Amino acid sequence: MKVKISLIALVAALSSCPSLSTSAEGAGNAQIVTGDCNIVVNSATPKSFPAQYCPKFSVAKDAADALAKIERYIEASNPTKLDLASAKIEKWASDSEDYLTLSLSNTSTLPAQRVKIRFLAPVNPGENQSHQINFSPSRAVPSAMLKNLSIGSKDTTKIPVAPVSELIRYSRNGVPADYEFIGAGTTPNAPDDMTQQYIQGHGLTNNYTFQSTASSLGVQILYGTIFGGKVSLLTGVYLYFGKVTANQPIDGTEREGIIE
Structure with a gap:
């Protein structure tokens, strides 16, 4: 039987328990969300999952500033x-x-x-x-x-x-x-x-x-x-x-x- 857990219930469960249960019963895939970044932890059928990089890019003031940042990156990457x-x-x-x-x-x-x-x-x-x-x-x-x-x-x-x-x-x-x-x-x-x-x-x-x-x-x-x-x-x-x-x-x- 599949157990459906809402995101709110999941957050409440995580905050009230010191660790996730490792028992097979009730195990399922959990989605971890922080800001705009999220990953899925496969616990129902354990397997490796790739790390998710979520960079927060610097904000450009205007087009000229954005171009300057790009030029600095290209210059640093191509000495x-x-x-x-x-x-x-x-x-x-x-x-x-x-x-x-x-x-x-x-x-x-x-x-x-x-x-x-x-x-x-x-x-x-x-x-x-x-x-x-x-x-x-x-x-x-x-x-x-x-x-x-x-x-x-x-x-x-x-x-x-x-x-x-x-x-x-x-x-x-x-x-x-x-x-x-x-x-x-x-x-x-x-x-x-x-x-x-x-x-x-x-x-x-x-x-x-x-x-x-x-x-x-x-x-x-x-x-x-x-x-x-x-x-x-x-x-x-x-x-x-x-x-x-x-x-x-x-x-x-x-x-x-x-x-x-």
């Missing part, structure tokens, strides 16, 4: 993200010397607009802000293009940013005078293939000692979004210096190279 994919020393056709070249990757689904790159010096004792470092621009990329640089969705762009001679001159402080410039990268330690190429360039494959150090520069990548927002990414690049010397064999036999 524009640039990453520093690599930092390498490369030769560009229009330049007389090699340039530090940064590869910027747009990993998002929206374009990054008005991309700018700034170099920042490490903060010295007594300073609370890094100062900007300026390097001679490359001739390979027109200045007008750099002023309005955009990187499309899922695209990667290479940008020559600093000549090697100026990088070395700026970064020599604290580096032993007999250390040579090896290259650049995005990690504190030079990649193994870079050090091996440097060592082999000196005609050594065994019986050597390699010493190295690194100098760092801050990089600030600034760009805009299609929503009018602005993003600042702070990261860094490393300049590698090293020295390789041939070891004098003690017993006339060759030994493996030593990397310090």
Whole structure:
């Protein structure tokens, strides 16, 4: 026999009892109502039921306010993200010397607009802000293009940013005078293939000692979004210096190279 219970009777029963009866007799489906939200709890034939989300949306003052809220949601749901994919020393056709070249990757689904790159010096004792470092621009990329640089969705762009001679001159402080410039990268330690190429360039494959150090520069990548927002990414690049010397064999036999 089916038992019909009105909503008023159900509320009265719920308010007067500490818990619902779990006995099979008289069990039925109960509807839970609060405001405009309701769910049905299946107790007659127990089975799982989905939770019901009942959001209460913010009230828009007018059409412009509603549009602004929608834009903020879309912007928050679709962040524009640039990453520093690599930092390498490369030769560009229009330049007389090699340039530090940064590869910027747009990993998002929206374009990054008005991309700018700034170099920042490490903060010295007594300073609370890094100062900007300026390097001679490359001739390979027109200045007008750099002023309005955009990187499309899922695209990667290479940008020559600093000549090697100026990088070395700026970064020599604290580096032993007999250390040579090896290259650049995005990690504190030079990649193994870079050090091996440097060592082999000196005609050594065994019986050597390699010493190295690194100098760092801050990089600030600034760009805009299609929503009018602005993003600042702070990261860094490393300049590698090293020295390789041939070891004098003690017993006339060759030994493996030593990397310090």
